[in-house]
Amino acid sequence: MRWGSKQLFSFLKFNQIQTPTQNQQSRTLVKVRLKWVKNKSLDHIIDIHTDIKAASLLKDAIFRSSTGYLTSKSIADWQKLFGLTVPTLRFIRRYPTLFQEFPHPKYPSLPCFKLTNIALNLHNQEQLVYQNCESEIVERLCRVLMMTRDKMVSFQSLYNLKWDLGLPDDFDRNLIRKYPDCFRAVKGSNGLACLKLLKWDDEFAVSALQMGNEDVDLSVSDNGETGLRKFKRGQNGLAFPMSFPRGYGGQKKVKAWMDDFQKLPYISPYEDCRGIDPNSDLMEKRVVGVLHEFLSLTVYKKTKRNYLRSLREELILPHKFTRIFTRYPGIFYLSLKCKTTTIALREGYRRGKLVDPNPLSKLRDKFYYVMRTGLIYRNKGVDMLPQLDSLVADDGAVVNDRDESEEEEDEEVCYTDGSSEMEAASSEED
Incomplete structure (x- = not known):
């Protein structure tokens, strides 16, 4: 029996037979179910940075205040805003080296807090960093x-x-x-x-992954050929650096799956993706590339999941993009520390330290050094302010409360039922 063009088209559509061009963007990656592995070093860093951020925001709020101080009543409801696990008043009293407590001028029973001289010194250094790094x-x-x-x-x-x-x-x-x-x-x-x-x-439309592979040219060519067009011609793309938790390296199924993923072409996050099938493997790698690039732009190569979710539509991310983080544990780390979900880029850290610290992260190290001194010595911390001030003024002051030789530690925590804490965190969407 000879078929006409309309009959042939109906047959292909009914049986969902794809043309070679369509098949290039179809889903072929195997859905491998992976275990969540807890990373103690990254969790510890996230815990520390939560306190640094809260103290830094308190510092800025006091500095902006017209009176030069804040009352305990005004900061009482800021616990959730700062992401703290303890009341704000208890938190601010932990760090007498940064925040000086004194009675209110009119209401002696009302505690107030102002910045110490060393906190003002750190604030001035921070403004200088912003000026020097403005470009x-x-x-x-x-x-x-x-x-x-x-x-x-x-x-x-x-x-x-x-x-x-x-x-x-x-x-x-x-x-x-x-x-x-x-x-x-x-x-x-x-x-x-x-x-x-x-x-x-x-010049800005070059991702961190492309800059790390300068020998590979994925830029737009003179004739306007983009990464997507190069993909249609069969060219290969870039591979993401991966650092698997212990136990994954020997799994052949995981390795084969990741090899297939890495062979997919890399589409720059700065490139128009409207020509890509939203349900294809290529779009999945594009989403991984966008999240990788965004985290690469942050100071600590990490941010909260909710902050990324607020940009979901702007970044053209799928509704359930959070599952990408648990699907690619060699690229991302998902943490549940401090009663929130934080996403970190694994390649940004080595042995519990930031691989490429910038001037702002180094200054925040000094900030934490002063915080930690006040926490350890409590009442004696105030007496150490002159000594701390001279240390912070020196660019050589560095903070690290973990042994430099300590290896990054992964502790396998496996959840198998659908009600597990990690699965709930990774699948929860708006």
């Missing part, structure tokens, strides 16, 4: 906006990410004023105030 901060902010669909992000999302991205406290006013050719405050379609990118810079 890097502008580039970082441009890259974030360049990855988004409409090249703009709401200020609310940026406020949440301010500490992670290393943005100054007044970035929403100062940077817009100083760089009017790059940024503009606009009103989004949802009515929220947004920061919009005005100028695209091709």
